[in-house]
Amino acid sequence: MGEARVTIVDVARRAGVSIKTVSRVINREPHVRPPLREKVELAISKLGYVPNSAARALSGSRSFVVAALFSNPSLHYIAELQKGALRICRERGYHLVIEQVDDSDPAYLDYLDRFLQGVRLDGVILSPPLTDDAGVMERLDGMGIPYVRIAPLSDVDRSHALFSDDRSGAALLARHLASLGHRRFGLVTGPDTHLASYERRQGFLDELAVAGFGKDAVEVIQGDYSYDSGMAAGIELLAKRAPVTAVFSCNDDMASAVIAAATRLGVKVPDELSVVGFDDSPVATQIWPPITTIRQPIADMSAEAARLLIDRVEARPCVSLRFEISLVDRKSTGINKALVR
Amino acid sequence: MGEARVTIVDVARRAGVSIKTVSRVINREPHVRPPLREKVELAISKLGYVPNSAARALSGSRSFVVAALFSNPSLHYIAELQKGALRICRERGYHLVIEQVDDSDPAYLDYLDRFLQGVRLDGVILSPPLTDDAGVMERLDGMGIPYVRIAPLSDVDRSHALFSDDRSGAALLARHLASLGHRRFGLVTGPDTHLASYERRQGFLDELAVAGFGKDAVEVIQGDYSYDSGMAAGIELLAKRAPVTAVFSCNDDMASAVIAAATRLGVKVPDELSVVGFDDSPVATQIWPPITTIRQPIADMSAEAARLLIDRVEARPCVSLRFEISLVDRKSTGINKALVR
DNA sequence: GAGACAGTAGATAGCGTTGTCAAACCAGGG
DNA sequence: CCCTGGTTTGACAACGCTATCTACTGTCTC
Numbered sequence: 001m002g003e004a005r006v007t008i009v010d011v012a013r014r015a016g017v018s019i020k021t022v023s024r025v026i027n028r029e030p031h032v033r034p035p036l037r038e039k040v041e042l043a044i045s046k047l048g049y050v051p052n053s054a055a056r057a058l059s060g061s062r063s064f065v066v067a068a069l070f071s072n073p074s075l076h077y078i079a080e081l082q083k084g085a086l087r088i089c090r091e092r093g094y095h096l097v098i099e100q101v102d103d104s105d106p107a108y109l110d111y112l113d114r115f116l117q118g119v120r121l122d123g124v125i126l127s128p129p130l131t132d133d134a135g136v137m138e139r140l141d142g143m144g145i146p147y148v149r150i151a152p153l154s155d156v157d158r159s160h161a162l163f164s165d166d167r168s169g170a171a172l173l174a175r176h177l178a179s180l181g182h183r184r185f186g187l188v189t190g191p192d193t194h195l196a197s198y199e200r201r202q203g204f205l206d207e208l209a210v211a212g213f214g215k216d217a218v219e220v221i222q223g224d225y226s227y228d229s230g231m232a233a234g235i236e237l238l239a240k241r242a243p244v245t246a247v248f249s250c251n252d253d254m255a256s257a258v259i260a261a262a263t264r265l266g267v268k269v270p271d272e273l274s275v276v277g278f279d280d281s282p283v284a285t286q287i288w289p290p291i292t293t294i295r296q297p298i299a300d301m302s303a304e305a306a307r308l309l310i311d312r313v314e315a316r317p318c319v320s321l322r323f324e325i326s327l328v329d330r331k332s333t334g335i336n337k338a339l340v341r
Numbered sequence: 342m343g344e345a346r347v348t349i350v351d352v353a354r355r356a357g358v359s360i361k362t363v364s365r366v367i368n369r370e371p372h373v374r375p376p377l378r379e380k381v382e383l384a385i386s387k388l389g390y391v392p393n394s395a396a397r398a399l400s401g402s403r404s405f406v407v408a409a410l411f412s413n414p415s416l417h418y419i420a421e422l423q424k425g426a427l428r429i430c431r432e433r434g435y436h437l438v439i440e441q442v443d444d445s446d447p448a449y450l451d452y453l454d455r456f457l458q459g460v461r462l463d464g465v466i467l468s469p470p471l472t473d474d475a476g477v478m479e480r481l482d483g484m485g486i487p488y489v490r491i492a493p494l495s496d497v498d499r500s501h502a503l504f505s506d507d508r509s510g511a512a513l514l515a516r517h518l519a520s521l522g523h524r525r526f527g528l529v530t531g532p533d534t535h536l537a538s539y540e541r542r543q544g545f546l547d548e549l550a551v552a553g554f555g556k557d558a559v560e561v562i563q564g565d566y567s568y569d570s571g572m573a574a575g576i577e578l579l580a581k582r583a584p585v586t587a588v589f590s591c592n593d594d595m596a597s598a599v600i601a602a603a604t605r606l607g608v609k610v611p612d613e614l615s616v617v618g619f620d621d622s623p624v625a626t627q628i629w630p631p632i633t634t635i636r637q638p639i640a641d642m643s644a645e646a647a648r649l650l651i652d653r654v655e656a657r658p659c660v661s662l663r664f665e666i667s668l669v670d671r672k673s674t675g676i677n678k679a680l681v682r
Numbered sequence: 683g684a685g686a687c688a689g690t691a692g693a694t695a696g697c698g699t700t701g702t703c704a705a706a707c708c709a710g711g712g
Numbered sequence: 713c714c715c716t717g718g719t720t721t722g723a724c725a726a727c728g729c730t731a732t733c734t735a736c737t738g739t740c741t742c
Contacts, residue, residue: 007728018692023730031690050459054398055728058697062730063395065436075416075623086439090459095406095436098427118391118431227627253627260629263604282416286568286594286624288601348698359722364700372720396698399727 006049015043063120067097076281084299088306123309148305153195160319169294169325170203177246181336185218186237186247190225230254234261252277252284270334289331347390356384404461408438417622425640429647464650489646494536501660510635510666511544518587522677526559527578527588531566571595575602593618611675630672
């Protein structure tokens with residue numbers, strides 16, 4: 001613990017090779033024969049050598065810094081995003097810089113410029129809605145900084161892109177509600193500028209259509225992912241002559257608001273109304289009843305994004321990956337009583 | 342934008358001095374006469390010079406990396422902590438590394454060791470309950486890494502320590518509820534291993550005592566900051582013969598659970614029961630009614646922590662700062678009806 | 683068996699700073 | 713006017729790595 005730090009020279013001496021050979025092994029460069037490579041690797045592990053990234057950054061062309069840019073203010077989303085990317089960065093000796101871009105500020109691109117000037121970045125992870133911000137991508141392209149987008153809406157081949165399967169998630173929920181005997185559904189959508197939002201709506205509607213429900217079986221109300229919009233939608237849905245017995249809110253915040261609306265109106269959840277959400281955000285378990293929802297592998301996606309950046313995958317055409325989702329069955333859904341009767 | 346990066350040599354040439362003098366100016370070292378200093382500063386700003394931190398780290402004794410360690414899984418807390426520290430780090434050209442220490446894992450100290458070995462740190466920010474973890478502090482002391490603690494419970498002079506005024510926050514709530522005419526209070530506490538938890542309880546009780554309420558005016562139930570414990574406490578409080586009309590839950594999660602419990606039991610909030618929380622976490626506005634609560638300046642505290650670390654304040658005795666809190670009045674509190682009658 | 687060529691290894695020059703040490707300067711005392 | 717001791721400045725060697733260029737090894741071809 002107290003010894004001076006192990007350097008590449010120590011490793012080279014111990015393995016009986018030049019420092020350049022050690023460098024080749026570390027960087028997985030070709031032109032090192034297996035026996036030598038093994039000797040070097042042995043020396044590395046015996047000495048517990050960890051390359052000094054400041055020296056690597058200074059000498060080489062990499063900076064060992066990756067940034068995750070977001071404007072989405074959902075804590076849960078950011079935290080998950082960070083978790084996955086951080087894991088990979090740490091494994092590879094990279095730093096992760098988290099940066100909020102406030103795209104409602106008219107000068108946000110200038111701010112971004114200053115940020116990009118400050119640190120040299122090896123790559124950037126973009127999350128919605130920044131994934132479709134032409135200004136941001138231009139800046140990045142202009143400075144030659146590679147980036148990976150998570151769930152981009154447009155221009156999918158402009159960069160590597162990662163998708164979660166929002167459509168099947170919504171379909172899963174539709175099937176779940178239908179299997180509980182529900183016949184009249186409410187759908188509270190998110191803003192259509194999000195790909196995710198569009199996919200969730202369509203996935204839900206398409207699956208219901210497949211299950212044989214007509215258009216009149218579902219009442220669609222436009223929301224904007226906020227608690228307040230969910231509350232308004234909930235009240236509207238429950239005030240109808242023939243109220244719905246199951247509601248899909250395109251995120252958990254709105255779902256929790258729908259549950260609150262039901263409670264205020266004296267409608268019991270899940271006995272008289274089933275409610276499902278999407279995202280598995282913390283609020284899903286911070287209210288009663290806890291919300292049946294869809295969990296997305298955000299951390300897995302951001303981990304993969306970091307990997308693509310760090311391993312400098314430069315495949316053409318760009319990599320496009322789809323990640324699996326899963327349904328988390330909690331207590332906000334129940335059998336349609338009308339059916340039992 | 343396209344020019345090669347400006348280095349210390351360019352600045353030195355332009356100012357007509359040696360690079361060492363420029364270095365002195367950058368690092369605010371003494372022994373540079375004002376006229377020279379000004380010339381250098383002018384050259385720096387004209388050229389838009391930004392020191393290369395990889396080179397500084399390699400050459401000097403600093404690493405330009407500060408870590409924030411936490412085991413507290415509250416997203417809101419972590420996000421705020423990060424926000425403040427990040428701002429300062431960015432200003433000063435430092436990197437912030439976020440690291441979760443899972444202190445329920447028996448091998449967590451080994452894990453910490455490995456982490457500390459991986460990156461050389463210039464300083465560490467510790468948040469509760471890590472602030473009182475002897476093992477963690479020993480490691481840090483052993484490696485000579487300075488640290489700042491946020492709200493430590495014990496051994497306050499062992500490091501710089503920052504406190505938020507939990508006690509006055511709780512007192513504020515007590516006054517608020519008393520002024521609404523409440524006479525019988527419920528108190529749902531957190532685990533006593535948190536300083537904050539203890540302070541909140543005492544602040545509340547002391548203030549009520551000052552206001553002339555006897556011990557029998559308040560029903561204390563031990564919780565553990567979780568939703569479930571809040572639910573149990575809420576049910577217990579409301580099942581009493583002479584139920585309380587106002588409840589203080591030591592965090593917002595438990596407060597939201599108390600509100601849910603009331604709803605389940607048919608007790609209207611705030612008409613029949615006032616509920617207050619603490620922290621101003623997101624859930625406070627994600628339920629109905631939104632919770633009256635206390636906002637703490639977590640981001641300000643972590644910013645100050647970063648500043649202390651980066652500016653290497655080595656004052657003896659250690660700095661100990663107290664930060665102000667404020668009450669956020671929302672809709673979960675109302676006038677005691679019994680009083681009006 | 684010589685020549686060409688790819689694959690493999692090493693010597694060495696940076697990368698942009700800070701730290702060390704020596705030189706130059708300057709004031710005050712004898 | 714010289715010496716002393718402090719302050720101010722500069723020259724130059726690290727820091728630990730990657731990149732470049734050169735040298736060596738084989739293998740294959742004719």
